[in-house]
Amino acid sequence: MSDVPLGSMARLRRLAFKQGGGGDAILSFGVRIGGSLVTFLSQLLIARWMGLAEFGIFSNAWVWVTLAGTLAQLGMASSTTRFAAGALERQDLAGVKGIVIFSQLAVFAISLLTTGVIAALVSLPALALTGGQKEALLIGCLCIPLFAQVDIGKGIARADGPAWLAYLPSFMLRPVLFLATLGAFHALGLPINAPAAVWAMLVALLLTWAVQWGVIRHHLGPALQGPPRYEPRAWLGGSWAIVAVDGYFMLVTSIDVMLVNAISGPEAGGAFYAASRLAALVSYVMFAISAISSAQLARLHAAGRHDELTALVKKFVVWSFWPTLLAALLMAAGAPLALGLFGPDFVSASPLLTILLIGLVVQAAAGPTKFLLLMTGEQNHLALALCGCAVLAVILDFVLIVQFGPMGAAVGTTITICVATTAMVWLVRRRLGFWSIIGAR
Incomplete structure (x- = not known):
């Protein structure tokens, strides 16, 4: 890309950032x-x-x-x-x-x-x-x-x-x-x-x-x-497969809030939404890694540089997991204080926040697996796996919310995230030949 005449944006990338990103x-x-x-x-x-x-x-x-x-x-x-x-x-x-x-x-x-x-x-x-x-x-x-x-x-x-x-x-x-x-x-x-x-x-x-x-x-x-x-x-x-992929990731972070509002009422929905937004704070390191990974992974795959692709993914996994784990532990310890900032009625959602954090830590242990599969042409296999997980999310959340209220929504969402992460890691191993999980050689 060094010879691409694309104006200041390309020059900014060349001057400000090295290959590792x-x-x-x-x-x-x-x-x-x-x-x-x-x-x-x-x-x-x-x-x-x-x-x-x-x-x-x-x-x-x-x-x-x-x-x-x-x-x-x-x-x-x-x-x-x-x-x-x-x-x-x-x-x-x-x-x-x-x-x-x-x-x-x-x-x-x-x-x-x-x-x-x-x-x-x-x-x-x-x-x-x-x-x-x-x-x-x-x-x-x-x-x-x-x-x-x-x-x-x-x-x-x-x-x-x-x-x-x-x-x-x-x-x-x-x-x-x-x-x-x-x-x-x-x-x-x-x-x-x-x-x-x-x-x-x-x-x-x-x-x-x-x-x-x-x-x-x-x-x-x-x-x-x-x-x-x-x-x-x-x-x-x-793009069609990406509809399923993006739809899954939005569904798993939306259907629980929608169903809690519909089944348990706006008050329960508001408390659950506050807990889910606080849980999302720990995923920002994962977000930063995913933000820079897509274009780099696409270029390495298109150039056939498989060894470099593997090494880069493993580096991204390490960068994703450990900071996310630390942030999750700190957030769980301070859950009542953090939720109390919204108001005294929100503190009761502290157990929900702890459960939701577990799913995000598991997701971070696999790094930017979604972007890896999308940028390497494996979107069809990814879409099929995540369609099944989306159905699981709807069924689990509905059944568990009816039985246990907002606590059931937190458990259903966390189970779905763990199952989806496992499926994506397995797909990377099957299709690309290496394990995209923390600690894997």
């Missing part, structure tokens, strides 16, 4: 940590402003947005990284422009259709939703196309350039704008309830999308000149 990982981690702190602060504020029930309504609406927005991307938020990185490697600028335009238009059309379907379902009298629940979900429907477009932009930016810059808009700018908008509502004396919080998120997504595409056009300008070339069958053919 350590600097990129550190900056990606910093972006994620900074964004998570702002997100955490905003969640603390709205939980205290709104109370447990309204916080549960907001969290339910937001997980619907994230799940629908992810599925509406047709897997292209991940596949654009692979296809655009390959096209850049070949100096195929027409292909780069084609995938950029096609991914935006295709995802926008599907997300609009998804928005209409969900809005129609929410309006059904049979669901017996309260006024606040229905209003929050309908406003959330407006967020779905913007959420999908921001994720597509992240995938395109990740194909060439430092991962931290690709993740900066969605993981740093969006929560900052969300908190600023909520603060403005509060300063104006407007009621801070679930619908108001979703309106604030809509404003944040719109501004984030505008800034993100301005940055992409600036840095990828030379690659977007000239006529585009479209290969929709190849792009969609390489």
